[in-house]
Amino acid sequence: MRLEADRMVNLTLADKDVTTERQVVMEERRMRTDNDPGALLSEQMTAAQFLQLHYRIPAIGWAHELAKIGRDDALAFYHRYYAPDNAILVIAGDVTATEVRPLTERTYGVIPARGVAPRERLAEPRQLAARRLILRDARVRQPTWQRTYLAPSRHAGAKEHADALEVLAEILGGGTTSRLYRSLVVEKKLAAAAGAWYDPVQLALSRFGVYATPAEGVDLATLETAMDGEIARLLADGVGAAEVKRVTKRMIAEATYARDSLYLAARAFGEALTAGLTVADVESWPERIAAVTPADVMAAARAVLRPATSVTGLLLGDGKS
Amino acid sequence: MRLEADRMVNLTLADKDVTTERQVVMEERRMRTDNDPGALLSEQMTAAQFLQLHYRIPAIGWAHELAKIGRDDALAFYHRYYAPDNAILVIAGDVTATEVRPLTERTYGVIPARGVAPRERLAEPRQLAARRLILRDARVRQPTWQRTYLAPSRHAGAKEHADALEVLAEILGGGTTSRLYRSLVVEKKLAAAAGAWYDPVQLALSRFGVYATPAEGVDLATLETAMDGEIARLLADGVGAAEVKRVTKRMIAEATYARDSLYLAARAFGEALTAGLTVADVESWPERIAAVTPADVMAAARAVLRPATSVTGLLLGDGKS
Numbered sequence A, B: 001m002r003l004e005a006d007r008m009v010n011l012t013l014a015d016k017d018v019t020t021e022r023q024v025v026m027e028e029r030r031m032r033t034d035n036d037p038g039a040l041l042s043e044q045m046t047a048a049q050f051l052q053l054h055y056r057i058p059a060i061g062w063a064h065e066l067a068k069i070g071r072d073d074a075l076a077f078y079h080r081y082y083a084p085d086n087a088i089l090v091i092a093g094d095v096t097a098t099e100v101r102p103l104t105e106r107t108y109g110v111i112p113a114r115g116v117a118p119r120e121r122l123a124e125p126r127q128l129a130a131r132r133l134i135l136r137d138a139r140v141r142q143p144t145w146q147r148t149y150l151a152p153s154r155h156a157g158a159k160e161h162a163d164a165l166e167v168l169a170e171i172l173g174g175g176t177t178s179r180l181y182r183s184l185v186v187e188k189k190l191a192a193a194a195g196a197w198y199d200p201v202q203l204a205l206s207r208f209g210v211y212a213t214p215a216e217g218v219d220l221a222t223l224e225t226a227m228d229g230e231i232a233r234l235l236a237d238g239v240g241a242a243e244v245k246r247v248t249k250r251m252i253a254e255a256t257y258a259r260d261s262l263y264l265a266a267r268a269f270g271e272a273l274t275a276g277l278t279v280a281d282v283e284s285w286p287e288r289i290a291a292v293t294p295a296d297v298m299a300a301a302r303a304v305l306r307p308a309t310s311v312t313g314l315l316l317g318d319g320k321s
Helices: A002-006 A015-034 A037-049 A071-081 A097-107 A159-173 A179-187 A220-237 A241-258 A262-274 A279-283 A285-290 A294-304 B002-006 B015-034 B037-049 B071-081 B097-107 B159-173 B179-187 B220-237 B241-259 B262-274 B279-283 B285-290 B294-304
Strands: A130-136 A144-151 A191-198 A206-214 A310-316 B130-136 B144-151 B191-198 B206-214 B310-316
Touching (some): A015 A071, A037 A130, A037 A144, A144 A220, A159 A179, A159 A206, A159 A220, A159 A241, A159 A285, A159 A294, A179 A191, A179 A206, A220 A294, A241 A262, A262 A279, A279 A285, B002 B097, B015 B037, B015 B071, B144 B294, B159 B220, B159 B285, B159 B294, B179 B191, B179 B206, B179 B220, B191 B220, B206 B220, B220 B294, B241 B294, B279 B285
Parallel strands (some): A130 A310
Antiparallel strands (some): A130 B130, A144 A310, A191 A206, B144 B206, B144 B310, B191 B206
16 A cells, blocks of 8 residues: 555656656557457447547557657656546455555545546537448458447446346347357357447446357358347347346356455456446446346347447458458 | 737627527537438548547537537637637738738737647547448438548648549549549439549548439449449559540639639638648649649559548438338
């Protein structure tokens, strides 16, 4: 704590520290993004999904901007954000609040609040046009198909759908018993992999995603037609009570196991608090998920699975496919 | 001049002025954009074309942001930008510089420079994925197809291509003798209209566009294939010296006629100066255009007509097409 508190106020930063660290970050970007066509497509899809929200900018930064960051930029960020009144402290372990609270007060507590200004929260304009991106790159060995839909988070937009969207993602694409896996991989043998995801923990809006990797010899158009068919079937026929029950039970069981990890439990609270939620929001999650009904899932699906707010991405080798 | 100079410093702005004017602007947005699906698609395409440049934001503002603009925002803009040192004065008419210069010095000249800070110029990250937008709207009676490519302007990017891109736009889509019109409208009878455009006068990057409206009963996929065919033919077979000569002659003649308009001539200089160009840039335009060769046109076409930096937009009625 003393170390962490100290570096909230006493940073000394030489030009050469920044130069060295910038090289490290640029190398990280090259390795993780620029050398990976899938990561590049994901970055371009994110920039296409959010018209106005800052989520459209990659967290690591665009390559050409990263190259220009200097000591002044780093210090400006530090002075603006790196303060106790902008930090959330999560302590996990064999300790009690009575024991650790005086320690935090003696270390972080003595640092004056910096009066961190509220960050500007841009709102999204209406999204009216289905978007489609095709990235061709000679390095691609395995084409992929994916789509994201603009979605509420637990903190922003039509947040009443957030729990049901988690259940929907699990029904559509959670593991080998999910609808997409069973239909596209097992039955139709069109895909080598297929799934869905949703991230409810965002301060602003979030995304709901579906994806598939074609089986050998299957083109992406065929795969997309089958994917669209599964989504249309869901929207037309709904989900069953037994299906929802089975899935929510598994979600709660998995979350309970995950809480056994000291790190994951602490992280869940930290992320939630950073995204504007409360400890109570995290603690009531199992009850809320258990209470999700088929009608909730369908209301969420109808609200979110709309072409006009979607971004579809195709990753292809350089040749036609 | 006295009036214009006066309002650079002596603005009084009441809340009710802003409220009234905001209503006017919101109504203008509703009329020109929100009630016009074509304008909405154009807005969404622009936001998809520029990943980072502020050109991605519509000049009139997103509807939800417009609704929140108040007196403080208006005053902040006024104090930041509305100053003689950020203005370009163009005087056209039967006067000489000797006559008007003293007038400008007595009116604008006495206002202290405000030291307008250089505006932040974002640069575009690499554009790697062809984008495609589909906007479906029940109000659409006439589907349209269009595409824009990220392009240099005369002031930014590979600006050596700017003159040749103007010639290319004219060859491809300037009037009824252009390639696109002759092929898609006259010969193949697939389109009711077809054309191309390019705007060289931008401070930052610009766009090169092609578009077509299908003839009765022709679907957009057929039209797009024909359009792609014309572009591929151009890239494969090039342009002829006679074609370039005919087009550049017409461009220069049309520009000469346009200069007869006091307003258009003044506007051309004003726009150019605002976009970082000089009076000499405007005056040398006819010579530069006359000097464009077929090789210049093809180098520009190859640099710009690239799928990875393109945005294709389809405007459709609500039914399938």
